[in-house]
Amino acid sequence: MMHILFLTDNFPPEVNAPASRTFEHAREWVRLGAKVTVITCAPNFPAGKVFPGYRNRLYGREEMDGITVIRAWTYITANEGFYRRTLDYVSFMLSAFIASFGVRKVDVIIGTSPQFFTAISAFMVSLFRRRPWIFELRDIWPASIKAVGAVREGPLLVTLETIEMFLYRRASQIVAVTHSFKDELVSRGIKADKIHVVTNGANLAHFLPLPKPAALAHKLGLDGRFMAGYVGTHGLAHGLETVLDAAGLLQSAPETADVRIVLLGDGARKAALKADAAKRGLANVLFLDSVPKAQVPEYWSLLDVSIIHLRPDPLFRSVIPSKLFECMAMGIPVLHAVEGESAEIVKREGVGITVTPGDGAELAKAITQLANAPARLNAFRERCLSAAPRYDRKTLASAMLDAISRTARAR
The missing domain is CATH 3.40.50.2000 (Glycogen Phosphorylase B;)
Incomplete structure (x- = not known):
């Protein structure tokens, strides 16, 4: 042995x-x-x-x-x-x-x-x-x-x-x-x-398609909302200020009044991000602390679309965030703001929309598109589930x- x-x-x-x-x-x-x-x-x-x-x-x-x-x-x-x-x-x-x-x-x-x-x-x-x-x-x-x-x-x-x-x-x-x-x-x-x-x-036995948890959504005040979210470390490399930029644009637009942004996790930048969101008056952003691994899929399943973002730097073109595969396994379309090899996977598998890292306006536009296109969103979901077994x-x-x-x- x-x-x-x-x-x-x-x-x-x-x-x-x-x-x-x-x-x-x-x-x-x-x-x-x-x-x-x-x-x-x-x-x-x-x-x-x-x-x-x-x-x-x-x-x-x-x-x-x-x-x-x-x-x-x-x-x-x-x-x-x-x-x-x-x-x-x-x-x-x-x-x-x-x-x-x-x-x-x-x-x-x-x-x-x-x-x-x-x-x-x-x-x-x-x-x-x-x-x-x-x-x-x-x-x-x-x-x-x-x-x-x-x-x-x-x-x-x-x-x-x-x-x-x-x-x-x-x-x-x-x-x-x-x-x-x-x-x-x-x-x-x-x-x-x-x-x-x-x-x-992704562990396909752990990350799998789940119905949206109505009780959890109600507890968090998210009933009837279209939810885009980021799950993971809130660190220097992740550039989550861009997500707040997008949230500000979504909050000011009547057609996205029901959109909410969820950020789940902890990290070096979390306190600063929360302070920044409060300073901007972002009522459409919800920060959640990390949860035990067994509960992560339930929180993932709150989302209609997942945001994957890294700072705009040539180095990150070689990175493939593991959460991309977890999203595929759960049938959650992605808004993918990471250039390079991982963006090619998103395009090849047809599991979401690639956006430019650091561009809050482009991210807000992509969220708006999917919030108003349920058929396109469902097509992304189906392709996520068909691609997941390859990973x-x-x-x-x-x-x-x-x-x-x-x-x-x-x-």
């Missing part, structure tokens, strides 16, 4: 994309016959507050759907502030390495991004264990933090980029979540044959397990 040691600083009960991807893959690997141990930290993302029922202690152990989960102590902070977050990452890098001494007979080690400190820990474990390691590349970092202004050109950035390239070269294999990431690495001199692409997807997480997990097995055999 192959034993996979997976290092990640995000894992359930956290509900962000890295946590969901890792858990759903690991659960499927166990079902397919692998042994999986995950080293992570106390759940705290994104608010930097440890979830109820957990403690930030030196060492904790639990079983979760056949996965052995080891939780190591880390310095915990909210998902904001470059230097404090870096201290968080570095502390996990060290504590994960130490925790790995308690895991026996490992065949292959995986370290996942978006930041690369977890990958450094996986590299160190591989040296100590003399086993191959895989870099799961979920983001081009540090370029992504440069794009949002968290770090500027200078010696620090040069140092981070040097470490980044070292890790790419030393990894036994790289599993990238987009073809654009692979193309970027190849252009920087990394051999194409060591890069395997396994895109994000089933189970199939993708099996493909990644094949790549892991080849790496383990070739050690």
Whole structure:
């Protein structure tokens, strides 16, 4: 039985994309016959507050759907502030390495991004264990933090980029979540044959079409409204000020008086966004806090159309937000304000409308169009559901397990 040691600083009960991807893959690997141990930290993302029922202690152990989960102590902070977050990452890098001494007979080690400190820990474990390691590349970092202004050109950035390239070269294999990431690495001199692409997807057993929850809509004061919404992290990269720009235009137009904008989630920009919405007098915007993973589909099903948005930056052309696949699985059309590879998926599958990132007027226009075109909206829904099986997480997990097995055999 192959034993996979997976290092990640995000894992359930956290509900962000890295946590969901890792858990759903690991659960499927166990079902397919692998042994999986995950080293992570106390759940705290994104608010930097440890979830109820957990403690930030030196060492904790639990079983979760056949996965052995080891939780190591880390310095915990909210998902904001470059230097404090870096201290968080570095502390996990060290504590994960130490925790790995308690895991026996490992065949292959995986370290996942978006930041690369977890990958450094996986590299160190591989040296100590003399086993191959895989870099799961979920983001081009540090370029992504440069794009949002968290770090500027200078010696620090040069140092981070040097470490980044070292890790790419030393990894036994790289599993990238987009073809654009692979193309970027190849252009920087990394051999194409060591890069395997396994895109994000959706758990079709968890995200599935649901009727609009009338009781929840009534509780939130959304009865009879056309609802567009954003579900996810409210961070620097997401540019959600654009959604508020669109909301202001919709509020001032008589034909969209019944449209409401829902923003569900937490993150570094949430407090500022709420203050901005209040300052603008946006009565058509509703902010909701994050909910447990089991409740997320119910809240998704409130929406008539989902907004997916990232700041207008060339770097984000290589990103495919995982919520795109969750929307497909639930039959929710998308207003997709992310350029590049993910926009091509939306166009190819015919699951929504692509809009220019950062353009609130274009976003408001697209919402207005769909609010007044039920037949077009229904056609998008049908195409979402027909496309979703092509991005089933189970199939993708099996493909990644094949790549892991080849790496383990070739050690």
